[in-house]
Amino acid sequence: MKKAMNSLHAVTASALALTALSVPFAGSASAAQVFTQDVIVQGSLCVGVDCTSTENFGADTIRLKENNLRIHFDDTSNSGSFPNNDWRIEVNNSQNGGANYYAIQDATSGRYVTTIEAGAPSNSIYVDSSGSVGFGTNAPNTSLSLHAADGNTPGLRLEQNTSSGFSAQTWDLAGNEANFFLRDVTNGSQLPIRVIPGADSGAFVISANNNIGMGLANNDVTADAALHIRRGGAGNDGLPRIRFENTDAPNVWVMDVSDNGDFRVSIDGSGVQELLISSTGAVTIPQLANCTNGIRSSAAGLLSCLP
Template identity: 55%
Template sequence: MKQFRTIASSLALALGLSVGGPGATSADYQHLDDVIITFSLCVGNDCVNGESFGFDTLRLKENNLRIHFNDTSTSASFPTRDWRIVINDSGNGGSDYFAIEDSDSGRQVFRVDGGAPSNSLYVDSSGEVGVGTSTPVTEIHVVDGDSPTLRLEQNGSSGFTPQVFDLAANEANFFIRDVTNGSQLPLRIQPGADSNAFYIASNNNIGLGTASPDDNLHIIDSSDGYFGITLEDTGATGGTGSWRMVHGGQNTTFRISRAGSGLSELILYEGGNLTIGGTLTTAGSCSVGCDAVFEEGYELPSIEDHAEAMWTNRHLPNVGPTAEQGPMNISDKVGGILNELETAHIYIEQLHREQQASQAQIAYFEERLTRLEQN
């Protein structure tokens, strides 16, 4: 045995290796020069003489496979974190996986479980990432046989209320799913929708059918000459039904109608004419005081003063002048007309009393005259 150790020591020295001292039960070899292995290398308790490497250049072979990157930097200005490549759990019944471990924290920051499908994660030569595909055509390309999905989960670890949303697509639609609240789908886009079906400009204007909205909401429909807005109430309480606002068609009108009635409650024509199917009620007040003419203390002008103002100003005093062109305040105008109408009726009633008084006087004098003639 002593002779064997001497031969081993001589061989180690010839190879430039440092061996353990005499009496050591095992010896670590420290190589003081570069090592070049022409063929393959097997490391581990289960490597055997005549190992069949196939195309492997380096093989780790035993029941607990780890590669440890131990950074021994001591200066405060240098990074010192240790990393480890971990292959499978070491305990009975553990998991099969490949992982990269942050050894200082004991956390596996990257892991691939055994049995993962081909191209679970693929980065091509241009840096594009494929998930489920080896031919990504965008920065991130996700392929799956049924509704490829991106999940966004706030798990509450930072003290905020947990919430989960999914971003997904399939043959029926592209959608956002509110997983936390009953998997509702608040946003859906069906395949085949036109470009700019919904567009938000940099100034927050919204375009429907246009990429250049000129107002807060700008709607363009070039398919059939019509565009419409339907307001539908489907609530369980109160009245239900829907109303439609439609532009287009004959005379390029704008119409408001009760959906399904076949009737238009309001029609606005291109020239500005307006037709309604019922009565018109305004919320405007009578600025001149309509029924105030009947109130005690109201200073009603005399018929003569009223007539003078009317002929001088060439309009009824309480109606005001009417511009030949331009907007007209219908509520104020109608209120003034009502005031003038009520004033006129008071004048008529006054004249009627004067007429009755005159007729009574005429009848009195006629009677006196008749008596005088008889005498």
């Protein structure tokens, strides 16, 4: 059974002296003793009711050994504006069935500010000599402030709770072999933003004046264009193209720029341009190409050939 949490254990003068002289001790002293001078122990020190006279210290210099392991930092400052908060290092819960952990407690407030559970994997938190922090890795990238490593979708969760009076909202920022994504956990885990591995540099750029560029390898978004799209390569696969698709309509419309600089509007897959503006400024509407008697416009603005 665990002893009461408020039990006090003192290392007595005689116990320290006997430890220093490597003389076995048989039990606790009858009363605590106070040292008014420095105490030096040339050897290892065991503190706790379960220490034995045959303790095998191995490489340990100080060992705490009993069923309630606590180190309390009690700051007695009581004048002026000197700091006086108390702190405690706590190992494992004292209740039957409690958790196994190493924790740093703000003893004044009773809050546990840092807790490490038993069984945490190696390098759960690792700070290298350059100040980079690794989670799950002992070799964080020195060009990054934070490096998370995991076998399945490493990520960062941003969770706003209701403690400040605002509605709860949770976002995940994560990545894996399929995509890098932003996930709206609160609203059905929708993925409003995704980036597929292999995307080129400058695939999506927002300039300082809020203009948007797509396919700009040098991030050179045109200053006077709200949207700047660039794509290179010969043939149909290299054309800058915009698709307009209404899932409730049968046709998909496409706007693109041909290899010779013509601007074209067509129904996807039709093989015919509904509108063509050449690089020289000539406008062609193929369906009206054979209008030998002229072109007319209806009240609705529809163009057709004169009979």
